[in-house]
Amino acid sequence: MIYNKKAETMPRQEIEELQLARLKKIIRYCYDNVAMYRKRFDENKLDPDKFRTLSDLQYIPPTTKDDMRDNYPFGLFAVPQKEIVRIHASSGTTGKPTVVGYTKKDLDTWSELMARIISAAGVTDEDIAQICFGYGLFTGALGLHYGLERIGASVVPSSSGNSEKQIMLMKDFGTTTLIATPTYAMYLGELAHELGYDLADFKLRIGLFGSEGCTTEMRSKIEERLGLFATDNYGMSELMGPGISGECELRCGLHIAEDHFLPEIVDPNTLEAKEEGEVGELIITTLTKEGIPLLRYRTRDLTRINKEPCECGRTLARMDKVMGRSDDMLKIKGVNVFPSQIESVLMPMEEISPHYMLYIRREGYNDNLEIEVELVDGSLLERYADLENLTKRIRAKLRSVLGLDAKVTLVQPKKIQRFAGKAQRVVDLRGESK
């Protein structure tokens, strides 16, 4: 279902006119209300009233996570404190988190954008939606929560963790929609099976997955295990949280809420604009945010954009599933590879489960990669010849598809750690193995 027909099916020319009008306004708004932007414009001799086309945007220096840290906690807020009605922060692993503030209008926009993504996945007011994202400073849970309420679904705010209880609720309440990271969804499916539940008895029908990457191969495995249809949605706390883009039921790209976010794709090294359809780093300008507007925010996420209208009727541009982050690329013996590419190679193999870890070590001048993968059938570990054969097949596949030479270690089922939120499958041991 298209939640907001007018906004989601606008002809391209109209979208761009709207974006330009909003862009001019937000540039002036940032100049007038955020000291960092005013300083940056003045230093670069940029006149906030002289932006005439969408591509004039390229003259503005990008905003980065460091800018957010330097202005911690509220330095980039554009409104007085009393107009901020909600504060979230990113799950930064090191140092201070990045903090974002929302006005009432921002929260209203957020709910609208979530309602669009939720409806695009096929969820309706008849659904019972269990939110297994952590409630708190993380934007995932509350973002989805308000959007689901907006469309009239019954929300079960079960948060993350406490997995056996999650499964009990899912069964007893007849949950039809699961909101989680794909990793956690997979774990819940596995646990339900172990606890002796027949997932066919569950009423699950739709999974709204996001907050981390998941290849289509991995997604098929999750769908099969849980008996549901899953869509991907993307966002980041600095820009709003979830709500930036999401797949429709045709799953041919994530529709970007272009009336609120202006996307660009640039070369992550030179920052030059990429040709339409080329892969590069996604940069986003918030067009309507009041609390903390951001001009040309560098997401570090790599994707590409397709502006052709979708067969679903939506005209909003679509971004590909995120390939990885520009800072996540692994360089193994001269081969550049993203963890998602390794996942795509591993997942179709029947003998191995969807649980894996990547360990990078430095040996001499070389970086070596070890891929640890769980077997579906642990007894294989006792059949040396079969084990050897499977290891060889995996290595050969990695070599032929990615040109990657890696050590492959097959381990017992359930040996690899499970994650309740975003998975952390890459362990960089280069500092430790000199």
Ligand code: DLL
């Ligand atoms: O993860 C917001 C979110 C919550 C999105 C729930 C969707 C659902 P952060 O914690 O700030 O915000 O993390 C943002 O996560 O830059 C991407 O690298 C990654 N990410 C988010 N969604 C996806 C996705 C939330 N669908 C960072 N596919 C982003 C791949 C994703 N990566």
